[in-house]
Amino acid sequence: MNRSTLGRVVLTFALASGAIVAVGVDWNETHLFNPAWHEHARFHDALMLLIICGVTIVGLWMVWRRSVEPQVGFNVAAWIVVIIWTPFFYITWLIPGTSLLAGPDVPLPVVAGVPLYPNVLIAGTELLLAALAYRLFHSDPASTAARAANA
Numbered sequence: 001m002n003r004s005t006l007g008r009v010v011l012t013f014a015l016a017s018g019a020i021v022a023v024g025v026d027w028n029e030t031h032l033f034n035p036a037w038h039e040h041a042r043f044h045d046a047l048m049l050l051i052i053c054g055v056t057i058v059g060l061w062m063v064w065r066r067s068v069e070p071q072v073g074f075n076v077a078a079w080i081v082v083i084i085w086t087p088f089f090y091i092t093w094l095i096p097g098t099s100l101l102a103g104p105d106v107p108l109p110v111v112a113g114v115p116l117y118p119n120v121l122i123a124g125t126e127l128l129l130a131a132l133a134y135r136l137f138h139s140d141p142a143s144t145a146a147r148a149a150n151a
Contacts, residue, residue: 004070007137008063011074014081014129015063019056021122022084023049030102055080074137081130088123 001010032045053069059080062073092098100117101108109116 002142003136003140004142007133007135007140008074010076010129010136011063011081011133011134012060014126014133015059015077017129018081018084019053022052025119025122030106034103036103041043052084071138076135077132078134079124085123085126088117088120091131 010077025047026045031037031040032049034042059077061081062077065073067073087094088100092100100119109118
């Protein structure tokens with residue numbers, strides 16, 4: 001398997017696992033079906049989950065479609081991962097009153113005195129996978145030669 005194909009496989013995993021994890025984490029009583037949440041908040045959570053799933057499908061198509069410029073589709077798919085997962089690192093600063101915790105009764109792991117937010121760890125993993133996929137895809141000599149030929 002060449003590097004560009006391996007990059008596609010890794011990015012496919014990042015896209016698919018991100019959508020699966022998002023639905024798996026939110027489709028329960030702590031989020032989407034939480035009676036303490038306002039109905040409109042639950043509406044927005046469901047909306048976001050469906051948007052993530054739809055955009056993930058588009059990203060998967062962009063990764064694997066046949067094209068004279070495969071790097072364009074790959075780059076768009078990589079940006080999808082970045083757009084979905086980077087807000088976990090800044091949204092609590094951007095919107096006062098938001099929290100990375102699902103609720104006050106949800107335990108937060110602490111390692112060496114540092115709180116570990118599981119959703120931030122997931123977001124970081126997704127971004128690292130996308131970066132690895134990008135590096136693999138764009139370091140393949142065959143895809144580099146194809147890009148040069150199409151320029």
